[in-house]
Amino acid sequence: MRLFTFMLAQVGATYPVAPGLHRIPTFDGVKLTANSFQPVTLDKSAKFPVVIFGNSWDSPGTEYIGYEKSWAAEGYVVVEYEARGWFTSGGHCTGAGPEEMKDVSAVIDWILKTFPHADPDAIGFVGVSYGGGMGLLAAAHDKRVRAVVAMSAWADIEGALNWNDSPSRLWGELLVLSGKVLGSLDPQMNTMWNNVVHHENMDQVQPWAAERSPMHFVDQLNENKPAIFMSHNHDDNLFHSVWAIQLWEALKIEKKIALNAGTHGSAELLPFAEADKLWGDSLSWMNRYLKGAQNGIDKAPHVEIQRQDNGLKGQYFGFESWPPPSDEFATLSFHMGPRQSSGVFGSLSTAGTTEQGQEVLQYAKKGLLTTGIFAVADAFKPVVPVKAKLGEVDIRHNLVFATAAMQATTVCGWPTLTGLSVVPTENKFQLVFYLYSADLSSKVGNLMTHSVYTSWEAKAGAKNAVEDISFHSTCFEVPSGHALVLGMDMYDYLYEPASTQGNVTLVYPLAANLHLPVLHQQSIMV
Secondary structure, eight states, X not given: OHHHHHHHHHTTOOOOEEEEEEEEEOTTSOEEEEEEEEEXXXXXXXXXXXXXXXXXXXXXXXXXXXXXXXXXXXTOEEEEEOOTTBTTSOSOBXXXXXXXXXXXXXXXXXXXXXXXXXEEEEEEEEEETXXXXXXXXXXXXXXTEEEEEEESOOSOHHHHHEETTEEOHHHHHHHHXXXXXXXXXXXXXXXXXXXXXXXXXXXXXXXXXXXXXXXXXXXXXXXXXXXXXXXXXXXXXXXXXXXXXXHHHHOOSSEEEEEESSSTTHHHHOTTTTHHHHHHHHHHHHHHHHSOOOOSTTTSOSEEEEOSSSOTTOOEEEESSSSOOTTTEEEEEEEEEOOOTTSSEEXXXXXXOOOOEEEEEEOOSOOSOXXXXXXXXXXXXXXXXXXXXXXXXXXXXXXXXXXXXXXXXXXXXXXXXXXXXXXXXXXXXXXXXXXXXXXXXXXXXXXXXXXXXXXXXXXTTSOEEXXXXXXXXXXXXXXXTEEEEEEEESOXXXXXXXXXXXXXXXXXXXXXXXXXXXXXXXXXXX
16 A cells, blocks of 8 residues: 555655644744645555745745645645744844744754654755745755755855845845844844945854855765755846856766746735746755655756846746857957047947056946846846946946947856956945946947956055955846947946945056857757
8 A cells, every 4th residue: 555655656646635734843942833734645654745934034934834734745745944043933033043943954854753654764845035035054064955946045144144244235234124123133143244245254254155155065064965946047146047057067966957037025915027947946955865766857857047138937047057169159259448538338349459548437326327226126037127228327437348240249247347446545345347238329228147346445546456246146148230338337246345435446447357158050949
């Protein structure tokens, strides 16, 4: 009978399900609120895989109830719990710290004692955002977690809240505010956030962040060997995709990553985006690595990158590794040259330039270069592009550099800017960079991606080297006849500026180069 039940689970037979509401005691007496769904079977010896769902930041424990019920019908014991400090769970949220990791182990212990059909050798963890990061950390701390689906999760907390030493002011304030309103935050979290915003006591922030960062536990993940499926979005301005791919590259285990159009959590949660695909792949991932189903998910491309310029359900390119081999992938490099006196555009050329000169970029909140309306612009950019009238920029506050008209080119991956140096008037400054596909006739550009850099210990009046800059991931076809435009200013509302005065000077010739990852035609579409 047990063999028959196992075989039914393998081929996707459905079961009636039994729901439950629970209070789970954890290691320090705190009780966590949970709900469950389990398959109903007459076979007392039957074993079913376990899937734990972790709640997102400021989301209740009913967040995934539809998936819970349907997955239980597919033959899973499913439990979703509210992490400590959220809604009706006790304790204080410490931001996926050691207490939360002990909670995960306590939840697993409780599940195995409470549900006779739970298979102790087949346990998975699924979550979006906070729940996704919790899953990655749980797999590092408790080797009983054998499979993880981490959607819009972080890889490095310091890198998320302080990308390129630039405090993510708007996202950080939103997290702290919502945590105070909907949860119970450990006071240390507010202290650490204030340290990040003001760039103070970073020697305290770094170890605090490290013990909450999956990147810090790569060796443990590789030792425990869970199968990890990551989903991340190009324009996630909270948990930046550059960190996601660095974590993915460091993992030496069964793994897969999908990079989708959209912002934090949008592709995974919005029904008109890629939620159906991503949740379907998530169930297939669990079926493969918890049930042993030969469903082909492990044979599909290990890296899938979605285009951002052809709708919310745009095409995906598939690769076996990242970066791809040279027959699928190339790098175009452009040198930055000075603006001519009669126009607003400096040059981006493959040949370089020896022209001399200098340009001054002044701090100002106003300007035509922007990342767009908070969260909304990034979520809907594939259908409503973030546009800028590049030919009308105020050259005191915005610098723009353009290529000549290009042939149709698909930029796909992480652009980088290297070798830039500036002369600041202040001992701290911030630079924001924007990459556009621009129509040369109208001089209107569609934002492809952006990056930011902050120096807190600059030498005023001297040439300061800017560390190599990696942009957010992008996958965007620049149409034939369009130009690539690099924009540059000293402020975007997403980030806390290091200084609200002063300027920087670019002295030509520059050694700066913009490097663009470009796909060849034979790249696989999935």
